[in-house]
Amino acid sequence: MRALTWHGKHDVRVDTVPDPEIINPRDAILEVTSTAICGSDLHLYDGVIPGMMSGDILGHEFMGRVVETGSKSTLKKGQRVVVPFTISCGACFFCQKQLYSACDNSNPVPNQDVTENLYGHAISALFGYSHLTGGYPGGQAEYVRVPFSDVGPIVIPDGMEDDEVLFLSDILPTGWMAAENADIEEGDTVAVWGCGPVGLFAIQSALAMGAARVIAIDEYPNRLELARTLGADVIDFKQTRVLDALMDMSGGLGPDAVIDAVGMEAHGFGVDTMLDNVKQNIGMGADSAHALREAIMAVRKAGRISIPGVYGGFLDKFPLGALMEKGVQVKTGQTHVQRYLDDLLRRIGDGELDTTFLISHRLPLEEAPKGYKNFRYNQDDWTKVVLKPGTAAN
């Protein structure tokens, strides 16, 4: 089959690789019909995530048609399904508590050693990402093997288009959980750093949960315009002092809740960012985190911080004092995707949530490298790239 493979920093290619097979009884094989490039794929593209190997198949946001099932799979051939980017067994302590992204049993045993030493506990598996999270071949390919196919995938009813439901795989539930983690109350002012796909869905979700005002912070005019369309007020950090603006716009109180939808590689003008960049280039270590520091400074006393943005290492100059002295609550983590699927699918069907507005480009799989390059360097225009493996290249 054809698949988008990683070969090093800023080097991704569409290669011919072996087709996947059923290995375990609960597996299924999908023919991929749509798959998106995610902001966190850019961390791989930039080479800042350790544990990658040349030839790895990327892609953790995908959907497709079931073409083969293992003996214990509950899926049927021909069904259209969206697959959560987190791989979860459904049976362990964490899965039973619906903490799916903390699953104990999805990351292959040898792959667990690194994070068990790095974080104290081995983390769960993800599709198409680092070998720290299992090294599972991803969905930016013609076919993909889906383990635990009786737990993860959600069957899509006829009549719903791929583009409407594809983002159930990651960014929609991630944006939703980001807002949920901010424990939003009626009348809240919520500030969101980053108007990438997760930030935009967090904005939409925060408003759906009753926020009176959402303030979106970014530098790209087109992304800020999308945020405005969703109902947010916007701050362009290139022209505005963010902390001053947030204090004024929240009546001098500070935002009740703040969401860091940027993660590492946040680019600001601060000295801390430049320091972070130096350290990040030396290897895995200090995460670049200007947005997070700013969010901690901005949030009101006894406010709430939600961090959907991805971090992997350590953080210098972490304002721990501000966190403690202001009595701030922090919630973060990879998304428990399976927990939200039924509810979010219904909301899409009912027209409560718009999911297609942020797709800027649809490309055949063969043009995936072009998609990566532009998503990386033309972030203003290329807000979200969806690859269609079934369509021919021009």
Place this chain on the structure above:
Amino acid sequence: MQTNPASYLGRNRPEPRYSNDRLFWGAVLGVLAGGLGYAALRTSQGRNSVTDRPPDSAPGRTARRSRFGRYAVVGRTVTIAKPRSEVYAFWRDRSNLASFMQNVRSVEETGGLNHWTIEGPAGTEVYLETRMVEDRPDEMISWQSTDASDIETQGKVLFRDAPGDRGTEMEAIIAYVPPMGTLGRWVAKTFQAEPRMQGRRELKRLKMLMETGEIATSALRNSPS
């Protein structure tokens, strides 16, 4: 748990020599099993090589010291979301062991003895023969190697109800006499440096198998194409 320290040994090794360490090892196992033994060992050996420290509640194998006489001890506790009787029964059926112990090719039972065929380094094969020392249904199984084995080792698994209906806490403890020679030094380096890492893999596979019915793999295919 590293159930098979023998897997790091070659076939042509001098027979392990028994010694008075047995007595000491008995005390270690007693301690590891919990109960009154704790205080005795702690008093005599000390967790931090400081003999007058009062004992704490931790298992003996988590002591800062890594040797108990000639023995190296590794162990690990894992919670498996299955009833105690089920986990015990799975472990008790020796033919199941090779399904999650990576280096174990087979375990056969004849005449009250278990015969383990274990993959050694560089294609070598290691033989281990063990006899059951104690078998308390749903609670504990312990074993020790016979003179016919390539390695001198003893071990036990303990089964307890996990709090809050979380299933079974299974604790496995293996003690072995580290081999001598070049290979021995290599074993000491890799095995002793990261005993926790070496020790935990087999139990994770067991947990996967019992909870999900399979062992996770990120492979694309069954066999290379």
